[in-house]
Structure formats: C-alpha cells, structure tokens
Amino acid sequence: MDDTKTMQASDHAHYLHPFTDHKALGERGVRVMVRGEGIYLWDSEGKKILDGMSGLWCVNLGYGRHSISKAVFEQMETLPFYNSFFNTTNVPAVKLAEKLARIAPPGFEHVFFTGSGSEANDTNVRMVRRYWDLKGQPQRHTIISRFNAYHGSTMAGASLGGMEGMHAQGGLPIPGIVHIRQPNYLEAGRGMSEDEFGIEAASWLEEKILDVGPEKVAAFIGEPIQGAGGVVIPPSTYWPEIQRICDKYGILIIADEVITGFGRTGQMFASELFGIKPDLITFAKGVTSGYIPLGGVLVGERVAEVLIGQGGEFAHGFTYSGHPVACAAALESIRILEEEKIVQRVREDTGPYLAQRFATLSDHPLVGYANSCGFVAGLNLVRRKGPTIHGHEYFDPKLEVGMVCRGYMFNNGMIMRAVGDRMIIAPPLIMTRGQIDEMVALIRRCLDDTYADLKQRGWM
Numbered sequence: 001m002d003d004t005k006t007m008q009a010s011d012h013a014h015y016l017h018p019f020t021d022h023k024a025l026g027e028r029g030v031r032v033m034v035r036g037e038g039i040y041l042w043d044s045e046g047k048k049i050l051d052g053m054s055g056l057w058c059v060n061l062g063y064g065r066h067s068i069s070k071a072v073f074e075q076m077e078t079l080p081f082y083n084s085f086f087n088t089t090n091v092p093a094v095k096l097a098e099k100l101a102r103i104a105p106p107g108f109e110h111v112f113f114t115g116s117g118s119e120a121n122d123t124n125v126r127m128v129r130r131y132w133d134l135k136g137q138p139q140r141h142t143i144i145s146r147f148n149a150y151h152g153s154t155m156a157g158a159s160l161g162g163m164e165g166m167h168a169q170g171g172l173p174i175p176g177i178v179h180i181r182q183p184n185y186l187e188a189g190r191g192m193s194e195d196e197f198g199i200e201a202a203s204w205l206e207e208k209i210l211d212v213g214p215e216k217v218a219a220f221i222g223e224p225i226q227g228a229g230g231v232v233i234p235p236s237t238y239w240p241e242i243q244r245i246c247d248k249y250g251i252l253i254i255a256d257e258v259i260t261g262f263g264r265t266g267q268m269f270a271s272e273l274f275g276i277k278p279d280l281i282t283f284a285k286g287v288t289s290g291y292i293p294l295g296g297v298l299v300g301e302r303v304a305e306v307l308i309g310q311g312g313e314f315a316h317g318f319t320y321s322g323h324p325v326a327c328a329a330a331l332e333s334i335r336i337l338e339e340e341k342i343v344q345r346v347r348e349d350t351g352p353y354l355a356q357r358f359a360t361l362s363d364h365p366l367v368g369y370a371n372s373c374g375f376v377a378g379l380n381l382v383r384r385k386g387p388t389i390h391g392h393e394y395f396d397p398k399l400e401v402g403m404v405c406r407g408y409m410f411n412n413g414m415i416m417r418a419v420g421d422r423m424i425i426a427p428p429l430i431m432t433r434g435q436i437d438e439m440v441a442l443i444r445r446c447l448d449d450t451y452a453d454l455k456q457r458g459w460m
Helices: 004-014 022-028 066-078 091-103 117-134 155-160 194-212 238-249 270-274 301-309 324-339 342-363 401-411 433-457
Strands: 033-037 040-043 048-051 108-114 142-146 177-180 217-222 252-256 280-283 295-300 367-373 376-381 417-419 422-425
Touching: 004 022, 048 433, 066 324, 091 108, 091 324, 108 117, 108 301, 117 155, 117 217, 117 252, 117 280, 117 295, 117 301, 142 194, 155 177, 177 194, 194 217, 194 238, 217 238, 238 252, 295 301, 324 342, 342 367, 342 376, 342 433, 376 401, 401 417, 401 422, 401 433, 422 433
Parallel strands: 142 177, 142 217, 217 252, 252 280
Antiparallel strands: 033 040, 040 048, 108 295, 280 295, 367 376, 376 422, 417 422
C-alpha cells in the first residue's frame, strides 16, 4: 500500500474535493481512509475511528456488509448496465420500485430513479412545474424553501437549499425559488414555548405565499429535520401547521428525506413521524447504505395521476436512472433493514437510549443545548451558560470553536461534524447500547480537551 505522504501528495496534485479550500487542504494534508468494519474506520496510519456521521449520513447499515457486496457483484456479472430509455427496463429497477412502493407512506405507488439526492431535487423542480403545466396553471412556477436548508449541490438543488455560501457563488438561486426562515427554536424562539414557536415559524410560509401570490406558488420543500444546517429538529407543532397551510392554498409538499429516510428517525420515513403528507419524497443515501450511488423521487398519486393520466412526454431523465447494480444494492440494503428489524430497534430501543445518553452531555460546561431524534443529534458549544437556553453567551464565530472541537474529535478517534459551533452526529443505525456508551464517552473526552484548550487560549 502506498504510504500516507505519497497519497497526500498525489491527492493534492490531482483530486479536487467537494466543499474544500484546496490551498489550505494541500498545506494540511488529507486523511486517507483505507478500511471500514461495522461502525469503525481505519486510516492509512492505522488509527481506529468511530464513525459518528455514517460516512455522510448514509452508511446506515455499517461497513463490511458482505451480502450487499455479493448482490452488487452478481448483478455486475449478470447485467452491469442498461438504460431505461427507449421503452426498456431491467429486473432490479422494477423490483426496487415495487419494494419502495410497499414501504413508502400510503399513496406512493410510483418512483423516478436518479443517481443522487441532488439529481432527485432537480427532478422535483422539473416534475412540479410539469404538473402545474398539465393542470393548466403554468403561472404556478415558484417553489418556496428555507434558509439554511440543504437540498443538494446542482444548480437547482443548491438554489432550493438556503446556504449563503453556496448562493454567493454562481449566481444562485435560479429564478422561481424563494426562501423563508428556518424553524430553529434556539435561534428565534425567545419568549415562546416550543409549541408556540412551531406555529409562529410555520406562519412564515403563509406570509411568503401571500407575498408571492397563491396562484403563483407551485410547492414547498423542506427536510423533516434540517441535517447539514445543524440538525434543526422542529417543534412538534410545525409540520402539521405547514401541512394545513399547503392544503389551504393547494400547494404541493416535497419532503426531502435524503438524510431522514430509511430508518434514521425510527420510522422508515420521517414524514410518518412528523405527520407530513407529502406529494413527493426525495430519497438517496440510506437506500443503498451508501455502498453505491442511488437517488430518486417517490411520486404521490396526486402528481402521478396527472403525469401519467394526461399523457405526453416528461422530457427529463438520466443515463443512470434505474441503474441495475445500484438497484440490486438497494434491494439488499432494504432486505437487511427489514430482516434485522433495524428501524424498529432504533424506534423502540437504541434511539431512546441514544437520546438518554446524549442528553447527559448537557452538564458539560461547554454544552448549552443538546437534543436528538432517533439516530441524529446535536449540541451547541457556548462560552458561558445562562439561566435558560436563550440566555447563553456564545463564542465569536470568527474563533471557529466548532472546528477546534472537531480537531479533538478526529485526534481522539471520533467523527463528529461541526456546523458553526454546533456539533452533530448521525451514527450508523446498527449501533448497540454499548457502542452508544463508547461514543458518548469519546464525545465527552473531546469536549474536555476542547474546554482545556479554550481556557488556555483565554477564550473562556
């Protein structure tokens, strides 16, 4: 095996990474991952690391699932590829579409396959606007999203998302996409209960609909839980009120479940947990446990009946839509989820246990707010605690305290992501109670190291 320095030099010479300052990365050098097993990774220096982010929200079943590798190999030996154009299909794609229709929330009988979640959200834009064209309302063109949301990195996906850094590059968002504030209780809920804030945050959607004009609004898109934005878990009152508002104005709902789908919240889809009745569901990541790229859109009957029933070509698609190898990996991943009752375990056992153990971190002097939902959780780093969660004193963002903490995480063999000064996890769904204890102990150790460092710097 090539040594670490050789790989780092070659990486810097040739490999452009996502969301990266390549000059800084070249000076620092990349971490080279070489092996994974269960919830653990090993890098080229032999360091064992607990993967608290499931790769990138996707390796739900953990590493080293040989039956998925076998399903992929056997499909490659049988039919490695054929396209879904020209009135053609393949067996794994058909079987996966049928399977997804069975495990999806009621009313979803059709699937459009893509290669990623970004492509799936681009598909949503095309599909929503095609729907309203066929309904004779082409003026319904505008899609409403939220600031700090993440819906992918393609032109339409990045436009749907509400990330300032992405919109600052490339002239985004594209026309016809507008944004409202996110339902972040910690950020904007001062003086209200969580339930009151949920209603208030949902009202921002109705305000935007009236501002744009109800006759011009096509859809609202939202992640049930905002993931890349820092694990923003909305109050229980939020989504039912969003549903009521969309129903009132006849607006389509797109639930982006790229992160929350396939068991992460203790339900197969988080829409079921939050009481959302979407018209379209975006999926990717966990559908194959990240082993092979695959994404898609679950299409509800309201939309499918118009697209199919009125006929005419939907002029959209991809070379790799319904890729047989990716679909074979997904079929095996879903089989494992069901056979091992992993979603049920997250809902009834390990998810509640993770919530209980993660909440104990709230007593740490650096932690001002810790919350979770199923197998996704986050905590906020604070300079000084106040009498309530809205009274904490925070660090100057320029200090990048979250990145300081993340550095200790990596050094101590723990992957925990920093979103500003919020530290987040989304571990593999296969974690045992003992491994949850191990993870929480590692996080506490890293918080202790960060606290000592910040004290020494005079930042506390």
